[in-house]
Amino acid sequence: MAEAFTLPVRTVRPxxxxxxxxxxxxxxxxxxxxxxxxxxDGALSAIQQRNLEQRLKRKVIDRTGLILEIxxxxxxxxxxxxxxxxxxxxxxxxxxxxxxTHLERQRGGFxxxxxxxxxxxxxxxxxIRARMGRLRRELDQVRRTRTLHRERRGRAPWxxxxxxxxxxxxxxxxxxxxxxxxxxxxxxxxxxxxxxxRAIRLPGVDKAILSDTVGFISDLPTQLVAAFRATLExxxxxxxxxxxxxxxxxxxxxxKTQVLGVLRDLGVLGGEGGDAGDAPVIPIIEAWNKWDLLxxxxxxxxxxxxxxxxxxIPISAVTGEGLEPLLARLDGLLTRGAQVxxxxxxxxxxxxxxxxxxxxxVLAEDDGGQTGEGPQVRISVRxxxxxxxxxxxxxxxxxxx
Numbered sequence: 001m002a003e004a005f006t007l008p009v010r011t012v013r014p015x016x017x018x019x020x021x022x023x024x025x026x027x028x029x030x031x032x033x034x035x036x037x038x039x040x041d042g043a044l045s046a047i048q049q050r051n052l053e054q055r056l057k058r059k060v061i062d063r064t065g066l067i068l069e070i071x072x073x074x075x076x077x078x079x080x081x082x083x084x085x086x087x088x089x090x091x092x093x094x095x096x097x098x099x100x101t102h103l104e105r106q107r108g109g110f111x112x113x114x115x116x117x118x119x120x121x122x123x124x125x126x127x128i129r130a131r132m133g134r135l136r137r138e139l140d141q142v143r144r145t146r147t148l149h150r151e152r153r154g155r156a157p158w159x160x161x162x163x164x165x166x167x168x169x170x171x172x173x174x175x176x177x178x179x180x181x182x183x184x185x186x187x188x189x190x191x192x193x194x195x196x197x198r199a200i201r202l203p204g205v206d207k208a209i210l211s212d213t214v215g216f217i218s219d220l221p222t223q224l225v226a227a228f229r230a231t232l233e234x235x236x237x238x239x240x241x242x243x244x245x246x247x248x249x250x251x252x253x254x255x256k257t258q259v260l261g262v263l264r265d266l267g268v269l270g271g272e273g274g275d276a277g278d279a280p281v282i283p284i285i286e287a288w289n290k291w292d293l294l295x296x297x298x299x300x301x302x303x304x305x306x307x308x309x310x311x312x313i314p315i316s317a318v319t320g321e322g323l324e325p326l327l328a329r330l331d332g333l334l335t336r337g338a339q340v341x342x343x344x345x346x347x348x349x350x351x352x353x354x355x356x357x358x359x360x361x362v363l364a365e366d367d368g369g370q371t372g373e374g375p376q377v378r379i380s381v382r383x384x385x386x387x388x389x390x391x392x393x394x395x396x397x398x399x400x401x
Contacts, residue, residue, distance in 0.1 A: 002033035016055065017048045027056050039066055046095040064091055067217070079142050086135040093128045146234070158199070159334050159386075160209045162238035164263070166255035167215030169246040170289040174317035175212040178327075202331040207358075211238065218258045236266055240283050240333050242326075247288035247302065247314070283333045285311050287326060292316040335361075338384045344368045347375040352394055356381045359391070 007022050016023060017040070026038065037059050038052070044062035052060045061069070068091060071084045163171040179198035196212045211234055235241060243259060245252055263269050268281055288306065291299065291314045299314075306312040313329060315322035340363060345352055356362060360381035368376030383391065 002035045003029055005029075013048075014045075015047060016051050017042075017044060018052075023052070023055055030056060030058055037061070039063075049095065079139075082135055082138055082142070086132060086139065089128050089132050089135070093125055093132075158207045158209050159205065159239040160211060160237060161200075161240050161242060161330060162211045162213060162235045163242050163244055164213055164235055164259060165215060165244035165289075166246065166259055167217050169215065169244045169255070170317045171212055171215065171244045174242075174244055174287065174289065174315070175210060177317050177320060177323065179210055202327055202334065205331060205334050208330075208334065211235075216255075216259050216262050218254070232262070232266060235263070235268060236282075238282055240285065240330060241268065241280075242285050242287050242330075244287045244289050244317075246290050248290040248293040283311075285313065285326070285329055285333070287322075288312065288314040289317050291321055292319050335382075335384055338382050338387075340380055340382050341388060342378060342380045344376050344378045346373050347377050352391070353377065353379070355391060355394065359383075359387055 007018060007025075009017065009022075011019070013019060018026070029035070030038065035058065038056055038061075040052075040060065040062045042063055044052070044060070049060055049062065068084065068088050071080075072088065163175055165171050175196070175198070178200050197209050199207050200210045202208055213232065213234060241263075243256075245256060249255065260269060263280075263284075268284075269279070286309075288302065294302070302314065306314055310329065313322055313326045315326055317323075338361075343352075343356070345368075356379060360383045362379060362381045364380040366378045368378035370376065
């Protein structure tokens, strides 16, 4: 980046957004810095974008265009590319006027005596609409597939933990630290676009699924909100949400408000407004990440704020500081309501015995005597209500007192 500066816009110019003096300043800085691209951190209409390019003699893009460019570079999977292409086409269909120089021509009708036919811009828009229709159908299929996967995971015994947070808060770094995976984690905006899932182990849970999701951002373009809806819906199927916050960022409070707004739109929060008082439908843990970047005074001040809330845990995804309390809190939320149940099973019933060992906390296993069905095993195991329901669905028996 050659240079960045703020221009107060007191009166919005319909044709250029900026005033004459501001445009001259931008042009002078472009000449001095030999800049070839001008990025406006705001929304530009197609006319404003075209006029600024003509005046500055350089390519101009707005906030939405920049985010789309970044998303286009980061999309690694077929689903990600579909979502980005749909959002890009939605953005471009109103800006064809600046992309072509031949759009005033018209295609003639059949033969020399036909009517004027359709203009080139109409043909281009028609092709874009057709392509967008195909992309939406493909994304609908992706959404149905995701729904089937979520239903399948719902029948499985493993809880799901979703990582959410503002972009560049450190979600992927935490994901890699907890799972040993190698998901792209860099100091970049939107380093992760596609949800990634890995298995992790917790102290009282044999296995859980950790999901890394796309980062949020303020004023996310409407095209991207619609396109990435299928990806964000993964959060709604989680048993616990970890909200990763970049606590070292001066704008961390504003970032939290943006994340809560997206969670509210997804139905995860049940209140009104942007404060933390919204009642969560799914338990939420706040992981105050980048604790290692704070000075001692900041740590002391924030520690006092976090001390009274069990769901606020300072961590450093880079150094590993605070991860043990985070895992312990996850374990507590996932196993709350767990009770000890006793079952008497046939010693030959290896399937159910193995299930209890794999998905419950087995406390004791003793000889249950002999019956007409053969030797029996009496087993005591701690199960959550959810695990108990899944276990009893394996057979027509009930826990013994």
